[in-house]
């Protein structure tokens with residue numbers, strides 16, 4: 001299994017290109033299920049999760065074609081064609097690797113009248129149930145059956161009527177599933193307490209380009225009028241605000257300065273405000289609040305800040321698995337419940353470390369960039385799920401970082 005070796009101490013300077021957003025890509029790709037016509041996505045990041053989602057679509061009968069990207073290019077262009085679906089089932093072996101597979105549920109039931117998806121099971125950053133996804137589809141007229149580890153959604157008569165979905169808590173994925181199901185419903189749907197993340201806006205923009213009728217884009221109340229059919233479209237995936245924020249933390253901890261080429265500051269206001277104000281009290285919250293996906297990277301950066309900082313994780317329980325690893329590098333962090341107190345230390349020291357999720361792995365990279373000596377990060381496959389060619393991007397701005405395989 002590959003490992004990443006970092007020798008800390010170099011200041012990062014220069015230009016760092018920002019890739020297309022992973023979380024956006026994973027909700028734009030299932031939109032291909034909604035039409036017989038081709039959907040082309042540009043600026044699709046080269047990531048393990050994007051490949052897995054492509055395989056899932058292939059299993060459903062969707063063809064995926066990647067256009068002439070050279071190995072040196074960042075991003076790719078993918079055309080997906082769902083002329084005729086050959087299956088409506090997302091099997092366990094794919095879903096267990098990638099939770100985002102649940103995002104085929106809404107579009108499949110909308111297009112084919114039924115969908116079967118394996119239950120995702122446990123996840124390293126908490127329970128992560130899918131009850132809100134199911135309740136939303138039910139509110140829109142679907143019948144839900146649970147059996148043998150699978151959930152089946154059925155549209156009576158082959159087409160969902162639509163309805164009123166009121167979420168008790170904000171969920172990005174459940175909002176996405178509800179939207180993708182609503183666009184082809186017989187009637188109208190209202191989604192209250194919808195997530196407002198920029199990735200949801202990206203999804204709405206693709207659906208609009210495909211001929212959907214949606215109003216309230218970017219607000220907590222979305223109104224969708226179902227249409228008979230959607231058509232194909234070509235769409236550019238938004239820049240990854242979490243990747244950009246991660247590299248901003250990396251530059252900051254090294255006392256360097258990088259230009260995040262292609263980043264969209266409007267999507268990153270809470271992160272930018274927190275960077276300007278570093279050393280503050282910070283809580284994760286749904287957009288426009290501070291993203292939970294930036295919590296681990298921020299914590300790593302604060303390990304070297306002057307004084308103490310207080311971070312509270314309100315979205316996911318059990319999202320502090322990077323804390324013991326950072327502590328092994330000399331960080332001073334105390335966790336009580338959902339709150340972590342980080343006291344800045346003079347120096348961090350390199351160590352062999354590993355993490356159990358994507359953003360936690362990135363926090364170890366960030367700490368490694370300033371740690372004395374060598375840090376060895378294992379389980380690199382977590383990073384490959386969400387950071388396009390991380391070591392290449394970081395070496396180009398001066399980091400001493402390499403990937404090694406041990407055969």
Ligand code: UD1
Nearest residue numbers: 023100128129130131132133170171172173174293315316
């Ligand atoms: C998405 C992102 C993930 C990010 C998260 C929060 C993707 C592929 N992933 O995940 O990177 O960390 O948003 O910004 O886009 N919940 C329920 N029942 C449900 C669904 C969610 O209780 O049916 C809870 C979750 O356990 C969590 C909270 O709602 O506590 C928010 O989760 P949600 O917004 O749904 O996250 P994801 O869509 O899974």
